[in-house]
Amino acid sequence: MFIIGSKFSRIMEILKLDKPLVIFDIETTGPNISIDKIVEIAYIKIWENGKMKRDDIYINPEVTIGKEVSAIHGLDNENLKDRPTFQQKSQELFDVFSNCFYGGFNIINFDLPVLRREFVRVGMDLEYSPSQIIDAKEIFKFLEPKNLSAAYSHYCHKEIKQKPGAMGDSEIAADVLLAQMEKYQDLMNVDFIKRIYHPNYGTFKDNSQKFYWRKGETYLSFSKYKDRPLSEVAKEDPSFLEWMLTAEFSNEAKDIIRMILNNSKNNKKTIVM
Numbered sequence: 001m002f003i004i005g006s007k008f009s010r011i012m013e014i015l016k017l018d019k020p021l022v023i024f025d026i027e028t029t030g031p032n033i034s035i036d037k038i039v040e041i042a043y044i045k046i047w048e049n050g051k052m053k054r055d056d057i058y059i060n061p062e063v064t065i066g067k068e069v070s071a072i073h074g075l076d077n078e079n080l081k082d083r084p085t086f087q088q089k090s091q092e093l094f095d096v097f098s099n100c101f102y103g104g105f106n107i108i109n110f111d112l113p114v115l116r117r118e119f120v121r122v123g124m125d126l127e128y129s130p131s132q133i134i135d136a137k138e139i140f141k142f143l144e145p146k147n148l149s150a151a152y153s154h155y156c157h158k159e160i161k162q163k164p165g166a167m168g169d170s171e172i173a174a175d176v177l178l179a180q181m182e183k184y185q186d187l188m189n190v191d192f193i194k195r196i197y198h199p200n201y202g203t204f205k206d207n208s209q210k211f212y213w214r215k216g217e218t219y220l221s222f223s224k225y226k227d228r229p230l231s232e233v234a235k236e237d238p239s240f241l242e243w244m245l246t247a248e249f250s251n252e253a254k255d256i257i258r259m260i261l262n263n264s265k266n267n268k269k270t271i272v273m
Contacts, residue, residue, distance in 0.1 A: 006046075006050075006052045008023075008044060008046055008052060009046055009050035009051075009052060011046060011103075012046050012047075012048055012050060013050075015134075017048065017101055018048070019048070019099060019100055019101060020045055020046060020047045020048065020100045020101070021045070021046045021100060021101040021102075021103055021134070022043050022044070022045045022046075022096065022097055022100045022101070022102055022103065023043065023044045023045075023046070023102075023103035023104055024041060024042060024043035024044070024097075024102070024103075024104050024107070024111065024115075025041075025042055025043075025104055025105070025107075025111060026038050026040065026041045026042075026110075026111050026114060026115065027039050027040040027041075027073040027075060028061075028069075028114060029061050029063055029064075029065050029066070029069060030066065030069050032221070033110060033113045033114050033117065034117070035221065035222060035226075036114070037059075037061040037062070037063055037086070037118065038059050038061065038086060038114060038115070038118055039058065039059050039061050039065065039073070039075045039080060040056070040057065040058050040059065040073070040075060041056075041057050041059065041093070041115070042054075042055070042056040042057070043055060043096065043097075045096060045100070053096075055096075057089060057093075058075070058080060058083045059080070059083055059084065059085065059086050059089065060080045060081060060082075060083040060084065060085050061080065061085075061086075062085055063226070063227075064077060064226070064227045065077050065080075066227065086118050086121070086122065087121075087122045090118075090119065090122045090124060093119075094119065094124055094126065097115070097126055098126060100132070101132050101133075101134055102128060102132055102133050102134065103133075103134040103135070103136070104135065104136065105135070105136045105137045106135065106137045107133065107135050108130075108133050108135045108137075108138060112128065112133065116128075148160075148169060148172060148173060148176070151176045152172050152175065152176055155175075155176050155179035155180055155183065156172075156175050156176060156179050160172065210222060210249065210250075210253050211230065211253065211256055217229045217230075217231060218230045218231075218256060218260065220233065223240075225237070225240065230256070230257070230260045231260060231263070231264065234260050234261055234263075234264035235264055238261060238264065241257045241260065241261055242261070244257050245257055245258070
């Protein structure tokens with residue numbers, strides 16, 4: 001749908017861009033930019049003359065969407081089964097996204113790499129350079145100070161009058177930490193804090209992210225057995241796991257495989273530690 005005179009055309013007036021700007025967001029089958037696929041892509045495209053087009057497209061990813069991910073964006077395989085695949089929409093989307101500036105929130109680290117990988121899968125390449133990216137998250141990080149003084153002002157509503165020294169900084173940091181915990185209930189759980197530094201903490205079982213947890217079982221995150229429990233693969237195709245023991249996987253991953261194979265041979269249930 002084309003719209004003339006939208007408030008977003010003001011962006012083009014301010015920046016004076018010499019080609020269209022596409023501001024977009026995607027939802028995917030998961031957080032891994034290497035393997036996960038798009039299930040929804042919404043965009044607002046603004047031309048230099050202020051003309052604007054917006055669309056919200058749902059995609060059949062042709063892979064299983066985990067329940068944990070569906071709970072986040074509300075999309076599952078059942079309500080996407082009759083939607084077009086990315087390949088079926090690829091030319092339309094390529095026409096929308098090629099030779100543009102790109103805007104959004106955190107697109108530089110997630111949305112753009114995922115979108116480009118989807119195009120590569122169907123034999124197309126969405127070429128772009130960093131100079132074409134206008135990421136609101138990066139702008140926010142750059143322009144809004146994130147030092148101790150700013151945190152003290154934001155959370156404790158106090159100003160640092162003079163340089164307090166190391167002990168003073170420690171006390172101020174403690175004040176900020178306490179204020180954060182009082183403001184955000186999620187911080188009462190130390191596992192939540194761990195996920196700040198390791199986004200896949202509690203989800204992936206090994207550092208190489210070949211396996212992940214689901215309902216107390218270890219699942220594969222790749223290959224033809226993606227999203228299948230290792231215990232099932234060990235019974236159905238133990239040779240596949242035995243092959244992994246000879247391939248270039250981490251020692252941590254191989255230890256998990258050995259445990260699963262051993263438990264399968266002894267008809268034991270794998271206990272999640």
